[in-house]
Amino acid sequence: MMNNERLSDNFTLDEFTRSDTASRLGIINEPGEKELAALRVLVSRTIQPLRDKLGVPIHVNSGYRCPELNKAVGGVPTSQHQKGEAADLSIDGKAADILEALENSNIPFDQAILYRKQNFLHVSLKLDGVQRSNVIIKM
Structure with a gap:
């Protein structure tokens, strides 16, 4: 399922729910209302400001994971991914640059x-x- 809902200028909901593992195993990885609210806050308050500060595209490796998907990828049972409160991010180059941008800002996390x-x-x-x-x- 493709969901092009915009969460911010640079990110869509699809980027935060897409999963090769879910596709392969037939897992439907759709957030509920609370998880969707959490994703919107995560993107608007943390990830989009990081993207703006870095000035380069950020790739979402993993965003929301339903409990079944979280278990399938070896995530811990208490993973914030299941709540829509976490994402794994990468950029062209070193991921340490994302952390540096986060630490040198007032972006909440x-x-x-x-x-x-x-x-x-x-x-x-x-x-x-x-x-x-x-x-x-x-x-």
């Missing part, structure tokens, strides 16, 4: 996990509650 070897940044923003602004770097 809950968690930023840099996966150096896989070259992507997991970034999350809670829909409710206090943002931890927690940065983790994995080799």
Whole structure:
């Protein structure tokens, strides 16, 4: 299913729900209303501002994951991806540049996990509650 709903100037809902694994396994990866609300907040408050600051396209490797998809890709049971509060991002070049842009701004985030070897940044923003602004770097 293709959903071209615009979440911001540079991002569509389809980018945050598309999954090769879901397609291969026949999993319908559609967010509910609360997850969709969380995705809209994540994109408008964190990801689009990051895109604007970087000035280069950001690729969404993984966004929303329904529980079945999260399990299929080996995600942790408490993954914020299941709530629509997280996305794994990459750019042409080093994902560390995304983290640097995030750290050198006032862009809100809950968690930023840099996966150096896989070259992507997991970034999350809670829909409710206090943002931890927690940065983790994995080799």
